[in-house]
Amino acid sequence: MDDLRRILLVEDDPDIQELAVMSLETVGGFDVTACDDGGAAVDAARRSSPDLIVLDWMMPGMNGGETLAALRRDPVTRAVPIIFMTAKVRPEDVERMRSLGALDVIRKPFDPMDLPQIIRRVWRDWRANGSLGIPGTGATQGG
Amino acid sequence: VDHQDRARRLEERFRERLRKEALQMTEMLPGIERGDLRGLSRLQAVAHRMAGAAGSFGFDEIGIRAGRLEEAILEAQDPRRGERTAGDRAADDGTFRVAAATRSLLDALANADAAR
Numbered sequence: 001m002d003d004l005r006r007i008l009l010v011e012d013d014p015d016i017q018e019l020a021v022m023s024l025e026t027v028g029g030f031d032v033t034a035c036d037d038g039g040a041a042v043d044a045a046r047r048s049s050p051d052l053i054v055l056d057w058m059m060p061g062m063n064g065g066e067t068l069a070a071l072r073r074d075p076v077t078r079a080v081p082i083i084f085m086t087a088k089v090r091p092e093d094v095e096r097m098r099s100l101g102a103l104d105v106i107r108k109p110f111d112p113m114d115l116p117q118i119i120r121r122v123w124r125d126w127r128a129n130g131s132l133g134i135p136g137t138g139a140t141q142g143g
Numbered sequence: 144v145d146h147q148d149r150a151r152r153l154e155e156r157f158r159e160r161l162r163k164e165a166l167q168m169t170e171m172l173p174g175i176e177r178g179d180l181r182g183l184s185r186l187q188a189v190a191h192r193m194a195g196a197a198g199s200f201g202f203d204e205i206g207i208r209a210g211r212l213e214e215a216i217l218e219a220q221d222p223r224r225g226e227r228t229a230g231d232r233a234a235d236d237g238t239f240r241v242a243a244a245t246r247s248l249l250d251a252l253a254n255a256d257a258a259r
Contacts, residue, residue, distance in 0.1 A: 013192055013195070013196055015153065015156060015157045015160065015196055015200075016195065016196050016199065018153055019153060019199055019200070022146070022149060022150065022153070026146050058191065086195075087191055087192075087194050087195030087210075108194075108195035108196070108198075108199065109194075109195055109196060109197065109198030109199040109206055110199055111199070112199060
């Protein structure tokens with residue numbers, strides 16, 4: 001069940017990106033590829049075949065929703081599950097993100113010691129349900 | 144040890160970023176207090192990033208106040224947003240709340256810097 005190894009992290013804030021990479025690699029033991037915008041994310045997803053994409057919502061250029069749409073249009077990346085990360089806290093924003101087909105929404109700020117565990121829990125729930133876009137029970141507080 | 148060094152470097156870089164962003168906000172504050180809202184989009188971007196990042200580096204209070212500032216800016220740009228009454232909206236054009244939230248965030252930033 002715990003077959004999650006390769007994560008593509010898409011985050012434009014360099015400090016948060018480095019902290020999340022450090023957390024996912026060091027605490028979580030994942031193999032992490034990181035990039036900082038939606039266009040690069042589509043390229044990286046094609047190249048690195050991640051098991052999961054952790055995608056920031058608010059980015060310059062393509063935002064998280066537009067990036068998700070681009071990934072879904074590409075036959076190579078369309079089935080890769082996606083978790084959004086966002087500093088937006090309004091329930092309607094979170095619900096909109098989930099309605100696009102994300103597995104879950106992790107709210108920033110996250111606790112770097114807890115982030116890998118949160119992602120594993122979302123992954124296991126998704127694997128147990130066996131399909132994309134299973135609605136969650138609410139945005140997951142990031143630690 | 145490598146991980147600890149990396150974490151320390153990252154934390155120091157983030158502190159430096161907070162200092163720079165505090166300076167930017169200090170420079171913008173007089174204009175906001177005069178009702179000049181032209182820089183609000185830039186301030187909102189700074190507040191949004193700070194709200195999302197500060198707590199992850201242990202600066203919880205800064206993150207909370209940055210979130211309040213972002214919300215105040217969004218309400219100033221769209222008065223229908225939020226829970227304010229018509230009387231609240233009539234009482235000011237949003238600049239008072241943005242200025243107050245900016246000062247509150249600057250206080251938290253100064254406290255964090257002083258606490259080093």
